[in-house]
Amino acid sequence: MVLTEAEGLLMLAAADLETAEASSDPLIFREGAWGFWMRQAIEKALKAWLVLLGETPPLTPDLDRLLLSLEQHGVNIAPFQELTQFTIYAVQFRYDPTSEPLGLDRPPFQRMVHALSKLSTLGLNRPPVPPHPGIDLLHPLEHPHQQRQHHLLQQRDLPSASDRLSTHSIAF
DSSP: OOOOHHHHHHHHHHHHHHHHHHTOOTTTSOHHHHHHHHHHHHHHHHHHHHHHTTOOOOSOOOHHHHHHHHHTTTOOOGGGGGGGGGGGGGTHHHHOTTOOOOOOOHHHHHHHHHHHHHHHGGGOSSOOOOSSTTOOTTSOOSSTTHHHHHHHHHOOOOSOHHHHHHHOOOOO
């Protein structure tokens, strides 16, 4: 099967998020390692969303800039604003040994990135290809507000990918 650019980005985002989740134990993995993989997943999901809106994503690791690009398309970025703090993991935490951990609570951020990835899939005509067998990106998350989101993913009568992606909002 040939993947579209957006499908490829979402597949990579899912693999990066899977790696982040595997490194989510703060007693074993330093925050910089977990944060790097989280940032990778966020960046790729945001870029996939932009591609589905018909935009060529900017070549930048700046999550603020990517979110602002989505906002210019009418996307409510408020629920994902907290994710911008992961931009620091692009370089600083990888190369500065004196960087102080942010002390982030890992599970809520992982749920937020799952939600971001799922919203990014709304523009696809078919479900995304999971990175490994057995990973279901359309399975509802544990967060209580995810059931409504899952229902929206199941709807087939939405007008267009662009309309779906630019007017959808989510609450955590």
